Amino acid sequence: MPSLQFKGKVFVENHHLVVPFHELQPVRSRGLSKKASLHDNLIVEGDNLAALKALLPTCHGKVKCIYIDPPYNTGNESWVYNDNVNSPMMRDWLGKVVDREDLTRHDKWCCMMLPRLKLLRELLRDDGAIFVSIDDNEVHRLRFLMDEVFGEDNFLATAIWQKNFSPKNTAKYFSEDHDFILVYARSIDEWTPNLLGRSEQAIQRYKNPDDDPRGVWSSSDLTARNYYSLGTYEVTSPSGKTFKPSVGNYFRVSPDKFAELDKDGRIWWGPRGGSMPRLKRYLSEVKKGVVPQTLWLHSEVGHTQDAKKELVSVLDFERSEDVFNTVKPTNLIRRILEIATDKDSIILDSFAGSGTTAHSVLALNKEDGGNRRFVLIECEDYVDFITAERVRRVIKGIPSAKDAALKEGLGGTFSYFRLGKPMRQESLLDGSNLPDYEKLASYLFFTATGEEFAPEQLRRDRWLIGTSRLYDVFLIYEADTEKLKDMALTLEVARKLPRTNRDKLVFAPTKYLEPEFLHRYRITFQQLPFQIYEAVGQSGADSG
Numbered sequence: 001m002p003s004l005q006f007k008g009k010v011f012v013e014n015h016h017l018v019v020p021f022h023e024l025q026p027v028r029s030r031g032l033s034k035k036a037s038l039h040d041n042l043i044v045e046g047d048n049l050a051a052l053k054a055l056l057p058t059c060h061g062k063v064k065c066i067y068i069d070p071p072y073n074t075g076n077e078s079w080v081y082n083d084n085v086n087s088p089m090m091r092d093w094l095g096k097v098v099d100r101e102d103l104t105r106h107d108k109w110c111c112m113m114l115p116r117l118k119l120l121r122e123l124l125r126d127d128g129a130i131f132v133s134i135d136d137n138e139v140h141r142l143r144f145l146m147d148e149v150f151g152e153d154n155f156l157a158t159a160i161w162q163k164n165f166s167p168k169n170t171a172k173y174f175s176e177d178h179d180f181i182l183v184y185a186r187s188i189d190e191w192t193p194n195l196l197g198r199s200e201q202a203i204q205r206y207k208n209p210d211d212d213p214r215g216v217w218s219s220s221d222l223t224a225r226n227y228y229s230l231g232t233y234e235v236t237s238p239s240g241k242t243f244k245p246s247v248g249n250y251f252r253v254s255p256d257k258f259a260e261l262d263k264d265g266r267i268w269w270g271p272r273g274g275s276m277p278r279l280k281r282y283l284s285e286v287k288k289g290v291v292p293q294t295l296w297l298h299s300e301v302g303h304t305q306d307a308k309k310e311l312v313s314v315l316d317f318e319r320s321e322d323v324f325n326t327v328k329p330t331n332l333i334r335r336i337l338e339i340a341t342d343k344d345s346i347i348l349d350s351f352a353g354s355g356t357t358a359h360s361v362l363a364l365n366k367e368d369g370g371n372r373r374f375v376l377i378e379c380e381d382y383v384d385f386i387t388a389e390r391v392r393r394v395i396k397g398i399p400s401a402k403d404a405a406l407k408e409g410l411g412g413t414f415s416y417f418r419l420g421k422p423m424r425q426e427s428l429l430d431g432s433n434l435p436d437y438e439k440l441a442s443y444l445f446f447t448a449t450g451e452e453f454a455p456e457q458l459r460r461d462r463w464l465i466g467t468s469r470l471y472d473v474f475l476i477y478e479a480d481t482e483k484l485k486d487m488a489l490t491l492e493v494a495r496k497l498p499r500t501n502r503d504k505l506v507f508a509p510t511k512y513l514e515p516e517f518l519h520r521y522r523i524t525f526q527q528l529p530f531q532i533y534e535a536v537g538q539s540g541a542d543s544g
């Protein structure tokens with residue numbers, strides 16, 4: 001299978017594995033929750049590569065729908081490549097704005113996207129899907145990257161979003177009126193779309209000119225070009241006219257079935273009973289919704305001007321030029337939520353911008369009584385005064401809003417976190433920046449077992465940090481260099497571990513026990529910090 005090659009690819013292919021886990025520090029003053037929690041709606045401030053990794057312990061395999069709107073790499077966005085990849089060539093890329101003159105701009109973009117897509121895949125549920133906005137600058141390269149990370153077989157669709165309200169006559173060659181949204185399932189056999197409600201326009205097409213007691217109906221052609229051996233008969237209408245399918249066409253039902261349908265009043269012969277027969281389809285009997293289509297018209301999901309107006313009206317910006325050019329309409333995200341989420345789904349947007357995804361999630365929850373949760377990540381300074389501010393305002397209500405729900409406030413809560421210190425092996429070795437007990441416990445438990453850390457299982461007096469499918473996991477540790485020097489898995493400590501017949505995984509700086517003893521007590525010892533990463537490899541919890 002052909003694959004995409006680009007400069008730096010060899011260095012980034014496994015980069016997501018070596019990105020260190022970072023602490024997530026709550027900033028209570030910026031959130032709208034009594035108690036900050038990683039199980040609340042979330043806004044995370046920081047680079048999404050580190051932030052996605054930091055979310056793995058709590059969100060691994062839990063996200064039902066990812067929507068991302070990364071830089072399109074137009075050459076005018078002032079984005080910089082900033083990943084700390086171990087390659088001299090790529091270190092030279094750091095901090096430099098990627099503009100049109102940059103001959104490596106597509107390489108840089110692919111290097112930025114690949115590790116992020118790999119982490120995003122880790123976060124998706126088996127029945128989840130990812131939607132990625134993009135335009136012609138990178139759509140072809142993105143398709144290759146998505147095929148590589150999610151698998152060609154999991155491709156679902158390329159939706160076309162008609163983003164412009166009117167054509168751009170100033171364009172040199174073509175007025176570019178659409179963006180693409182690439183859609184991939186985590187696993188195509190597990191994913192099913194929600195059917196969408198029929199539009200008012202579609203419902204209006206159902207009428208009842210013959211006062212049929214089954215209610216309004218529309219009709220469809222009873223003939224088709226597909227060969228059908230029983231489909232060449234002649235029928236006589238109530239007014240006495242005879243009809244046969246035209247040459248090369250066939251009735252879609254047998255003569256017996258036709259007679260049965262006619263007797264049941266399901267054949268429409270026209271207002272005077274003398275037209276070619278058609279099959280009636282009752283609104284009450286058709287599927288409750290329609291399968292999603294790939295063409296998303298601005299009249300249904302909004303256009304870029306709608307999006308700017310929405311943002312301006314929430315944030316009181318004086319002029320729409322002051323706000324993002326890239327902001328998306330809430331109805332565009334709503335379409336995605338309608339197709340790909342249930343009422344209790346988690347939705348992740350790791351290129352959050354002005355927070356449209358959070359706004360849409362809260363609006364839909366308010367409308368249908370849902371309990372969807374959003375997780376947003378944004379690295380720019382405006383994460384507080386635009387992204388979080390928009391969310392705070394729509395939750396509390398916008399007095400000037402035309403929409404009644406928005407005026408009243410969409411309700412809900414959210415917690416704000418900032419990326420903290422990385423948990424590095426070196427910091428455990430030299431004692432600098434030691435993570436606190438619970439943070440290290442959460443990280444170790446997830447990396448060793450691949451399962452979510454549950455703080456309520458923690459029993460610090462017995463060093464127990466959690467119970468996974470295979471192990472009881474223990475951590476003998478204190479965030480204090482002096483104490484740490486004397487801590488070890490000793491006979492005394494081992495005897496205090498609960499006597500269950502389950503395997504025990506014990507993390508400690510050292511051990512003073514014989515292998516036979518460990519074996520007898522079903523203890524697998526993991527030395528801090530060296531074996532953290534080995535444990536990761538064994539469990540496969542963090543493999544790409």
Ligand SMILES: C[S@@+](CC[C@H](N)C(=O)[O-])C[C@H]1O[C@@H](n2cnc3c(N)ncnc32)[C@H](O)[C@@H]1O
Pocket residue numbers: 046047048049069070071072079324326327328329350351352353354355356357377378379380
């Ligand atoms: C195209 S905008 C998203 C607009 C958003 N959909 C909206 O409706 O407002 C892309 C956003 O991703 C952010 N971004 C880019 N690289 C990032 C990174 N490495 N980590 C976190 N955010 C990033 C940018 O700062 C920008 O706000």
